[in-house]
Amino acid sequence: MNLIRKGHGHTHRGVIGVESAIVMIAFVIVAAALAFVVLNMGFSTTQKAKTTIISSLGEASSSLEVAGKVIGSGHITDAKLNVTAVPLKIASGGESVNLAPGTASVKYLSNSITYDDIYQDTLTVNTDGDGDPNDNGEWYQLREAVDDAATAGYCTNDPYDTAGDNPNETCAFIYWTVNSNNNDILDQGEHAVLAIVYAKNDRPSALDTIRAEIILPTGASLTIERQVPSITTSVVDLG
DSSP states (O other), X not given: OHHHHHHHHHHHHHHHHHHHHHHHHHHHHHHHHHXXXXXXXXXXXXXXXXXXXXXXXXXXXXXXXXXXXXXXXXXXXXXXXXXXXXXXXXXTTOOOEEOSXXXXXXXXXXXXXXXXXXXXXXXXXTOOSSSOOOTTSOOOOHHHHHHHHHHHTSSSOOTTSTTOOOOSSOEEEEEEEEOSSOSSEEOTTOEEEEEEEOOGGGOOBTTOEEEEEEEOSSSOOEEEEEEOOOOOSSEEEXX
């Protein structure tokens, strides 16, 4: 009798041990599944955060940068600037920029005036005028570009003309000094110039602060700010 009871005790303990093992395995499987879900959510969150950071960096940085010295065309007798020229290029690692008037604008501020948008258009190889671009739509002199802009109707008058009339309104346009595909898009390797031609009463003089903002559909705007030095020559270095 004692042997039978003892054998029955071993049988029950074996069944309980198997049940405990099954429950433990179930817990391990559930824990593994939950861990996978948590890890997967973590990876997804990390990827979204990475995408957001990259997008934010793209929005916070401008694709354009100033590619050299900003210069002005000075009227020595009046001691004022007639034109300001800002050289531009795509920043290292930046995307191409569409400079068509529908996608870009130029805001201008000085000590006395503020204009929300003075941008007219880009000069292209098809723009005719006294200025003589080469076959690739490139202008090598500011004078020639301003002349063609006036001919194209971007600015009402050309201050370089013998009459010396300034436009009725301050205007801005962009022309290329290095052009590879004859369109409104500034690509890597191309160089452009933002030209601002001042109306007579808007012309900045010595110690005036001038500021232009090129506003683009994506990325941060490019801001150019300079203080006008004494105007004693026809070509003024604005730094």
